[in-house]
Amino acid sequence: MKLFAMFNDIVRNLFRKPATRNYPYEKRPDFPGTRGRLMIDPTNCIYCGICAKKCPSNAITVTRKPDQSWQFDRFRCIVCAACVEACPKKCLRMAPRTEKYPDEE
Amino acid sequence: MSTIVPFGPQHPVLPEPIQLRLALDDERIVSVLPVVGYVHRGLEKLAEQKDFVQDSYLVERVCGICSFMHSMSYCMGIEEMMEITVPERANYLRVVWAELHRIHSHLLALGLLADAFGFENLFMQLWRTRERIMDAMEYTTGGRVMLNACCIGGVRRDINDEQKAFVLNQLKEAEAELKRLIPVMTDDYSVKKRLVGIGILDKAAAYAAGAVGPTARGSGHAMDHRTTGYIAYKNLDFEPVVETSCDSYARTLVRCREVYQSIDLVRQALDKMPDTEIKVAYKGKPCGEVAIRCEQPRGEVLYYLKGNGTDHLDRMRVRTPTFANIPALMTMLNGSQLADVGMIVLSVDPCISCTER
Numbered sequence: 001m002k003l004f005a006m007f008n009d010i011v012r013n014l015f016r017k018p019a020t021r022n023y024p025y026e027k028r029p030d031f032p033g034t035r036g037r038l039m040i041d042p043t044n045c046i047y048c049g050i051c052a053k054k055c056p057s058n059a060i061t062v063t064r065k066p067d068q069s070w071q072f073d074r075f076r077c078i079v080c081a082a083c084v085e086a087c088p089k090k091c092l093r094m095a096p097r098t099e100k101y102p103d104e105e
Numbered sequence: 106m107s108t109i110v111p112f113g114p115q116h117p118v119l120p121e122p123i124q125l126r127l128a129l130d131d132e133r134i135v136s137v138l139p140v141v142g143y144v145h146r147g148l149e150k151l152a153e154q155k156d157f158v159q160d161s162y163l164v165e166r167v168c169g170i171c172s173f174m175h176s177m178s179y180c181m182g183i184e185e186m187m188e189i190t191v192p193e194r195a196n197y198l199r200v201v202w203a204e205l206h207r208i209h210s211h212l213l214a215l216g217l218l219a220d221a222f223g224f225e226n227l228f229m230q231l232w233r234t235r236e237r238i239m240d241a242m243e244y245t246t247g248g249r250v251m252l253n254a255c256c257i258g259g260v261r262r263d264i265n266d267e268q269k270a271f272v273l274n275q276l277k278e279a280e281a282e283l284k285r286l287i288p289v290m291t292d293d294y295s296v297k298k299r300l301v302g303i304g305i306l307d308k309a310a311a312y313a314a315g316a317v318g319p320t321a322r323g324s325g326h327a328m329d330h331r332t333t334g335y336i337a338y339k340n341l342d343f344e345p346v347v348e349t350s351c352d353s354y355a356r357t358l359v360r361c362r363e364v365y366q367s368i369d370l371v372r373q374a375l376d377k378m379p380d381t382e383i384k385v386a387y388k389g390k391p392c393g394e395v396a397i398r399c400e401q402p403r404g405e406v407l408y409y410l411k412g413n414g415t416d417h418l419d420r421m422r423v424r425t426p427t428f429a430n431i432p433a434l435m436t437m438l439n440g441s442q443l444a445d446v447g448m449i450v451l452s453v454d455p456c457i458s459c460t461e462r
Contacts, residue, residue: 006226006289019233031240033262035247056159080162080253085261094247 027098035079036097038072044091045070051083051092074101107135110443114143118221118447121457125450129443137438139431145461149421156416157183157391161256167423168459169250170210171401173202175423176255181335182397182410183257189387195259196337197378201272202246202254203336204367204374208279209238210402211360211367214454215290218357221447222299227289234282237275244271259384269375276368287361300354304437304449307351316433317426318404319363320453323356325349330400341373353452360454390414401426403454425459 021028030036047070049062059076060083063069084092107128114122122143128136148167152160161183165176177199184191216231239249245268246254246261254260264272290296306316311324321328322345329345331338346362348355391412399406404426411419430453437449 006293009230009285009289010226019236031244031247033247034243035253054159056155056162078162078166079248079251081247082159082162 030096034096035081035094037095037099038077039093039095040070041091044089046089050086054082054086112446118451120217123457132443134438134441137435141461144458148462152421153418157418162253165251165253167462168456170213170456171206172250173206173252174399174401177203178397178399178406178408180255180257182395182408183391186391186393186395186412187387187389189258189385191259192382192385193379194381195383197374198260198264200337200374201371202252204370205238205242207367207402208364209235211364215360218451221451230286234279237279241272241275244268258387263383276371280368283364290361291358299448300357302352303445304353304441304452305351306433306437310436311433314433314436315429317429319356319359320430320433322346323348323359324351330398330405340377341370343370353448356452390416403427403456423462427456427460
């Protein structure tokens with residue numbers, strides 16, 4: 001049974017830089033391969049709807065008639081990347097969290 | 106006549122809502138009535154409505170701490186039902202992520218316990234170390250908490266040499282930090298005053314209450330489902346961690362020692378990993394029923410799955426370790442002091458969201 005078992009660490013902590021970041025000004029970069037945000041490159045999309053079928057949270061809606069459209073509810077997305085794996089044309093990808101959506105300022 | 110004191114659902118020591126109605130005789134607890142149902146989400150019903158591939162993402166959301174192990178148990182169940190043989194490398198990768206999860210879960214539990222007895226410094230330092238493990242998981246799978254790395258027939262991502270070096274380095278740093286922090290948890294005077302002899306669950310009572318995981322191992326039962334050798338555990342060298350003093354301190358010690366054990370298991374698994382495929386294709390739909398068990402950080406989880414040959418499962422039932430530990434918790438609380446309730450509750454590491462699904 002020891003008193004002051006933490007003492008060494010307390011001294012050590014006084015002389016080292018903080019473990020946290022100055023967050024809103026300094027953001028941690030994502031690791032390569034982090035699933036951040038779902039992005040689509042619509043030029044290759046054939047509107048097959050496989051992504052919408054695979055999505056576990058029904059976040060994606062694809063219509064072919066009367067207009068071709070690919071819609072994505074980002075609040076429903078659970079960032080599992082099931083759609084990215086399923087896409088036959090590889091036009092879906094998981095971007096880092098720092099990347100902005102097209103309609104975002 | 107006894108006084109009823111409600112402990113929770115909102116209480117500073119509880120990360121998640123559970124109510125314990127404590128009947129007190131002065132400061133001594135005479136009976137306990139647990140009241141659950143504050144975070145019930147109906148995941149089992151939802152699992153019947155989604156198809157069985159989507160369910161592997163859904164079950165991961167049963168719990169935020171042992172998320173990978175839930176999807177692993179589920180996938181193992183489906184694989185058994187559909188008679189899929191998982192490639193060896195996938196089995197080893199599953200061990201790596203499962204053990205990383207165990208480390209971060211135990212560090213979280215130890216940190217919360219430290220916070221509960223007022224040792225803020227220890228709490229923050231343990232969580233700083235935990236951050237290294239979260240980074241290792243994010244780099245290897247793409248997610249910090251929800252790994253989504255397990256799929257039916259194998260795993261979705263491989264670990265390359267660069268990632269392997271990163272994981273090993275993070276483990277080395279984490280181990281060096283833990284070698285300084287864990288002795289504080291196990292030897293400090295004030296910590297021992299708070300834990301030793303509190304919340305006694307003797308060996309027979311643990312068995313009778315059906316305790317699992319560190320709660321059972323802290324009471325002298327060498328019950329660790331990993332010893333049955335599912336996935337790649339049969340090829341790894343480890344012994345279940347057992348303590349015999351049966352109190353909150355024993356359960357804490359089990360977690361402290363299991364952190365080192367898991368670090369060792371990750372290293373062994375990364376070292377012995379064969380170079381094969383990580384995923385096999387499968388055909389057909391699950392048909393039949395299966396019950397599968399896995400050792401999670403909090404104990405043994407049981408998945409019951411029933412398929413009917415269509416995309417949708419007939420029934421999915423999850424019995425989580427905390428659910429099994431609640432009777433043990435009631436045994437511990439009977440006869441203890443009101444001031445110790447927080448310590449005793451956290452010493453079983455309750456995960457209420459798991460329990461209620």
